[in-house]
Amino acid sequence: MNLTEAIQSIDFDEVIDRMNAYAFSQLKSVGVKTFNGKEPIDFVGEVILKVMEGQRDWSKANCSFTEFLFGCLRSEISNFFKTNKNIYDNELPEISTTDQSFSVEPIRNSISEILKLEGADDEELTVFEYWADGITKPSEIAKDLGISVKEVYNITKRLKRRLPKIQTQVKNII
């Protein structure tokens, strides 16, 4: 599938919304609103153009075009935070290559405790446990719990809002 066909295969408008929302969430996780003055939509636009210009090679990708665009965005954001490490000391991690679960149980338990103290309910703690086990796809969590994916989205939304609040405390224990 060439790039023109790839673009036609997706709802581009909607994918850009998704990418933008993801970029916003990554900025929030380090407590800023822009990429050194650049709006998330501008950052997303630059990533998309890199794909269209072949700087990020879609022809060798082994996934859907949406996943490819998202992967590029994630990688570009990670590079941005790495380059600006002096400004964002809580830089985002590189793309994970491991599927191991958290190997140190006390840390995992401590984060659960902090989440609980910050008001996380049982559902949020359960979803966090899945993440800690390396199960991070909402559809997989929903299937395992026997609930709808929409419910997992809603729980994740609540949990996601709590994460920036616990960041400092988590940093103190790891």
Add this chain to the structure above:
Amino acid sequence: MSNEIKNKINDALFNFYLEADKDIIKDSLKRDIQNLDEYNKKKKQIIFLANAKAKQKHNEYLLALANKFQEAVLQNIEKPVAILKQLIQGNASLALYRNLDKLSKEDIIEIIKDKNLVELLEQLDDNDKSH
């Protein structure tokens, strides 16, 4: 260890934004974006530019391939000629192009335009390397 935990949380958030319902994404954008008109305008520009770039890239590939094929036909290089013949044979609407010697660049573009250009270019490059 800290990175391992961050990775898991980041994986989960990545999957959330990749898979979440349209409505959830729209809600989150409504909260985050202060000027929706400006945002939508920028989004339209990105889509326009992306389409234009993709088309430009496609045309560049087409032209590069057409040049390579034309050169190969002139020099009667076995593999590219065989590829071209195969493309013509596989499509009844291209029966007009049976005489390879008389193919213009435009004719070749017509023959290859709907094919997987990246794959064709790789096949030709492989052929170049083996010679």
